[in-house]
Amino acid sequence: MTDPRQPQGAGLSEAQAIEQAKQGDAEAFEFLYNLHKRRVYSLCLRMTANTAEAEDLTQEAFLQLFRKIGTFRGESAFSTWLHRMAVNVVLMHLRKKGLPVVSLEEATEGDEDTPKKDFGADDPVLSGSVDRLRLQHAVDQLPPGYRSIFVLHDVEGYEHNEIATMVGCSIGNSKSQLHKARMKLREFLKASRAEKAGKP
Amino acid sequence: MTCAEFQRELPEYMEEGGNAELQAHLKSCSDCSGLVTSLETIVREARELQASEEPSPRVWNSIEIILRQEKLIREPAPSGRRSILPSLRQRWGAMAWLVPTAAALLVGAGIALYQQRPNGGRMAKTTTPAAATTVANGDASDEQLLQEVSVRAPLMRAAYESNLRDVNNYIRDAQDSVNANPNDEEAQQALMDAYGQKSMIYEMALDRSLP
Numbered sequence: 001m002t003d004p005r006q007p008q009g010a011g012l013s014e015a016q017a018i019e020q021a022k023q024g025d026a027e028a029f030e031f032l033y034n035l036h037k038r039r040v041y042s043l044c045l046r047m048t049a050n051t052a053e054a055e056d057l058t059q060e061a062f063l064q065l066f067r068k069i070g071t072f073r074g075e076s077a078f079s080t081w082l083h084r085m086a087v088n089v090v091l092m093h094l095r096k097k098g099l100p101v102v103s104l105e106e107a108t109e110g111d112e113d114t115p116k117k118d119f120g121a122d123d124p125v126l127s128g129s130v131d132r133l134r135l136q137h138a139v140d141q142l143p144p145g146y147r148s149i150f151v152l153h154d155v156e157g158y159e160h161n162e163i164a165t166m167v168g169c170s171i172g173n174s175k176s177q178l179h180k181a182r183m184k185l186r187e188f189l190k191a192s193r194a195e196k197a198g199k200p
Numbered sequence: 201m202t203c204a205e206f207q208r209e210l211p212e213y214m215e216e217g218g219n220a221e222l223q224a225h226l227k228s229c230s231d232c233s234g235l236v237t238s239l240e241t242i243v244r245e246a247r248e249l250q251a252s253e254e255p256s257p258r259v260w261n262s263i264e265i266i267l268r269q270e271k272l273i274r275e276p277a278p279s280g281r282r283s284i285l286p287s288l289r290q291r292w293g294a295m296a297w298l299v300p301t302a303a304a305l306l307v308g309a310g311i312a313l314y315q316q317r318p319n320g321g322r323m324a325k326t327t328t329p330a331a332a333t334t335v336a337n338g339d340a341s342d343e344q345l346l347q348e349v350s351v352r353a354p355l356m357r358a359a360y361e362s363n364l365r366d367v368n369n370y371i372r373d374a375q376d377s378v379n380a381n382p383n384d385e386e387a388q389q390a391l392m393d394a395y396g397q398k399s400m401i402y403e404m405a406l407d408r409s410l411p
Contacts, residue, residue, distance in 0.1 A: 024274030029267060033260055041255040055259050062263050066272055130245045132252065139249065154246035179211035186238050 018078060022070050033062055036079060040086045046151040047090045049140040057093055061086035087152065087166055099144040130189060138188035146181035153178050201225040206232050214239060265400060342368070349405045360405040367401060370394045 012020070012031050020028035040061055045054035065082050072081065094100075139147060139155075148167060152158045153174070158166070160174045167174070206213075206225050213222055213236070226233045267273045342364060349360045371394040377387035 024272060026264070026267075026273045029273060030260065030264070033263065037255055037259070038253065039251040041259070042249065042251050042253045045253050046249060054253075055255055058255050059259050059262050062259075063266060066263070066267060067270075130241055132245065132248050135242070135245050136249060136252075139246075150246070151249075154243050155249045157247075157250075175211055175215065179214065182214075182239050182242055185242050186235075189238075189242070 014078060015074075018069065018072060018074075021066065022072075029066060032065075032078075036082055037062075039079075040082065043083065043086055043151065043156060044090055046136075046139060046155055047094070047148060049147070053093070057086070057089050061089045064089065083156070084166075087156075087158075091148070091167060094144060094148070134189060134192055135185070138185045138192065141188050142181055142184055146177055146184060149174055149177040150181035150185070154182070203229060203232055207235075210235075210239075214243075264404070265397075268400070345402055349402070353405050356405040360401060363401040363405075364398070367394060367398045371398065 012028060014032070014035060017028040017031040017035075021032060037058065041054060041058045044057040044061070045051060048054050048057065061082070064085055072078065139150065142150060149163060152163045152166070153160065160171045160178075163169075163174045164171045169177075201221055201224070203225075206222060206229070209218070209222055212218075218226070226236060264273070346357070346361060346364065350357045353360075371391070374387065374391035374394045377384065378391050381387055
């Protein structure tokens with residue numbers, strides 16, 4: 001598998017593209033966009049569960065990036081910089097819409113939940129693999145607060161301390177919501193499996 | 201250890217792995233081990249959602265237009281082509297929509313006069329059927345634009361022709377709105393934007409042909 005950030009034939013490397021974009025080169029901007037568009041768009045789509053909003057947010061994230069590209073000095077990875085910017089754009093959008101990036105109600109659910117004895121009784125399908133579309137659909141059904149934490153941690157790979165800083169919650173809260181998000185997903189996936197099995 | 205006790209420890213187990221007591225319970229309890237396996241599957245498969253989707257081309261087109269409007273994209277070296285967009289609106293304010301309309305009329309009139317001259321029909325004779333269709337959808341100046349793109353950026357011709365057809369439809373709709381409500385500023389803006397897009401797709405077609 002080739003690394004897209006390395007020079008490809010007569011093409012640009014990411015570092016070259018960054019320098020050329022600073023000079024206003026249209027091809028360099030497009031190169032950087034093509035290099036990162038899938039990850040940024042997927043992040044926006046997973047966080048919002050809405051394609052139109054995800055496209056608008058992708059556009060906004062890249063515009064913010066390109067407007068500030070002159071200040072990029074390479075101390076951190078360009079992709080890290082961009083993805084953090086995209087996360088901030090999405091979180092800001094969710095806050096403006098009044099959607100909780102961390103669900104307070106869900107976060108305060110304590111450990112007093114009665115443990116369910118049947119939780120792992122029959123998971124043969126989940127023990128193998130989960131169809132991507134089903135998982136995607138299940139993530140879309142999560143409450144926004146759970147969804148944000150799950151996407152940031154399990155999909156995007158951020159650590160709890162980073163998530164806590166980004167969304168403005170405690171590390172414990174982030175861990176708690178992540179666990180509840182995973183449990184919800186498992187419920188959705190089991191329900192989806194049962195529904196599929198019930199179809200003629 | 202009971203299943204309830206194990207479940208209380210489950211978040212930490214998933215984060216950092218379990219101690220000997222948790223591991224022992226897992227080995228002896230199929231329910232809890234099934235649950236852990238399910239959650240591990242979800243965690244593993246979640247990574248597959250990263251970069252799994254592709255945005256529509258509309259996103260880059262919008263970004264590129266804004267970057268050009270904000271002059272973050274450096275325009276290529278002067279080649280005789282100039283955008284009709286810059287400062288037009290600043291200079292003409294609400295009447296700016298008249299400028300491209302007038303320009304289009306002037307270009308159209310010029311071409312009509314040119315074609316009436318004895319040797320003026322040569323260009324028309326070289327027009328391809330596709331170009332003729334475009335002219336039918338737009339105006340006479342489209343034929344010239346299409347010819348120029350065909351010569352200077354032959355690989356971009358098909359895409360440009362398609363974009364030109366779309367933008368002509370957009371212009372026609374916007375013009376209808378302005379005709380129906382001459383004082384409607386939104387309709388005027390839409391018409392202005394439509395002509396701006398027409399200029400933009402022409403410039404983009406030629407830019408893409410640069411080495």
